[in-house]
Amino acid sequence: MNNQNVHGTVVIVGGGIIGSFVGFFLRNLGSKARIVVIEKDSTYQFSSTALSAASIRTQFGCDFNLKMSLFGAAMFRDIKTWFGPDADIGFHERGYLILGSPASAEDMRADAQRQNALGAQIESLDAVQLRSRYPWINVDDIGVANFGLRNEGWFDAWALLQLVRSRARALGVEYVNGEVTRIDVASGRVTGVRIGSETRIEADWCVNAAGASSADIAALLGIELPVRPRKRTVFHVKAPVAGEGFPMVFDNSGVWIRPEGDGFIAGIGPEEHEDPDAHGDFEPHHDLFESSLWPKLANRIPAMESLRLLRAWAGHYEMNLLDHNGVVGPHHEIPNFLFATGFSGHGVMHAPATGQAIAERIHLGEYRTLDLSPLGYERIRDNRPILETIVY
Numbered sequence: 001m002n003n004q005n006v007h008g009t010v011v012i013v014g015g016g017i018i019g020s021f022v023g024f025f026l027r028n029l030g031s032k033a034r035i036v037v038i039e040k041d042s043t044y045q046f047s048s049t050a051l052s053a054a055s056i057r058t059q060f061g062c063d064f065n066l067k068m069s070l071f072g073a074a075m076f077r078d079i080k081t082w083f084g085p086d087a088d089i090g091f092h093e094r095g096y097l098i099l100g101s102p103a104s105a106e107d108m109r110a111d112a113q114r115q116n117a118l119g120a121q122i123e124s125l126d127a128v129q130l131r132s133r134y135p136w137i138n139v140d141d142i143g144v145a146n147f148g149l150r151n152e153g154w155f156d157a158w159a160l161l162q163l164v165r166s167r168a169r170a171l172g173v174e175y176v177n178g179e180v181t182r183i184d185v186a187s188g189r190v191t192g193v194r195i196g197s198e199t200r201i202e203a204d205w206c207v208n209a210a211g212a213s214s215a216d217i218a219a220l221l222g223i224e225l226p227v228r229p230r231k232r233t234v235f236h237v238k239a240p241v242a243g244e245g246f247p248m249v250f251d252n253s254g255v256w257i258r259p260e261g262d263g264f265i266a267g268i269g270p271e272e273h274e275d276p277d278a279h280g281d282f283e284p285h286h287d288l289f290e291s292s293l294w295p296k297l298a299n300r301i302p303a304m305e306s307l308r309l310l311r312a313w314a315g316h317y318e319m320n321l322l323d324h325n326g327v328v329g330p331h332h333e334i335p336n337f338l339f340a341t342g343f344s345g346h347g348v349m350h351a352p353a354t355g356q357a358i359a360e361r362i363h364l365g366e367y368r369t370l371d372l373s374p375l376g377y378e379r380i381r382d383n384r385p386i387l388e389t390i391v392y
């Protein structure tokens with residue numbers, strides 16, 4: 001696909017972390033196009049970015065996800081080079097500790113070898129090694145633990161959003177507050193995007209980076225996108241466990257926990273029958289704490305029996321119900337309508353790589369840094385899932 005319209009207008013629907021990185025990288029590549037980002041929640045109060053637990057890992061089942069994480073981690077480590085000497089996103093490169101049962105040990109060790117061959121740095125620990133390094137963990141039912149020595153940890157997603165958004169604006173990217181109500185198409189191409197009932201912005205390219213609302217944007221064009229808003233609750237707790245040296249722990253029960261301030265944040269996904277679409281629902285799932293999260297945490301980390309809940313909040317995953325992977329790239333019938341959505345909980349960590357890829361596709365006509373063509377819409381059309389097996 002050769003791009004002949006470098007100086008046209010790019011409209012990005014969604015001004016969160018992914019949409020902002022698309023605008024930033026377009027300018028970074030030298031695009032002279034008019035770039036307009038439309039965001040319906042200009043306060044970002046309900047933004048998935050702002051409500052995210054904001055972590056990054058290379059331990060994925062799909063190779064492209066690992067490579068996207070390596071791209072993001074390199075940026076996070078070098079954030080001052082990208083955004084100036086005062087840039088700080090509080091990147092704590094402490095690693096993910098993923099715990100597996102004896103039955104999964106062989107597969108997880110093979111995963112680590114594959115991930116390392118692609119550039120990750122993962123070590124596999126047996127139960128004795130795990131107990132020696134982290135004596136506060138109950139290892140009775142653990143067969144293996146994979147730990148990320150580099151390129152994994154957590155950061156301040158709000159700080160990152162503010163950095164990239166501010167830089168994009170400084171580079172001439174326009175941010176417009178409003179809700180997209182219509183997308184005009186003529187001769188198989190997007191020609192304009194309408195905000196409310198009165199405003200129309202001509203468009204040579206339209207990027208759907210609307211996150212949990214991206215299916216609604218696709219529906220304006222009669223396109224089915226299996227991305228739904230699914231609520232995930234984060235619990236902030238205090239516990240008699242030292243946070244120093246504590247990694248991001250992913251238990252085989254589905255629980256995750258990591259340090260935050262002088263306490264910890266933790267979560268667990270609800271059962272499928274308790275996980276409906278969550279349009280407009282940001283009420284924390286309080287029942288999960290006592291019925292599921294606390295007992296499983298106390299089993300894995302016995303000192304967590306004495307934890308104290310401080311607060312809870314909920315945000316939305318943009319859950320791709322087909323395969324839990326992002327949808328990236330142009331629509332096959334409307335080639336100037338591009339997707340950058342559906343990341344199912346790993347959108348913040350993969351925002352830099354997605355922004356770079358979409359910017360390359362628009363400005364250069366092809367992917368160059370990372371080939372994200374496996375994430376194209378065609379697999380949605382053909383019902384060909386590429387399952388991501390390491391999902392929390």
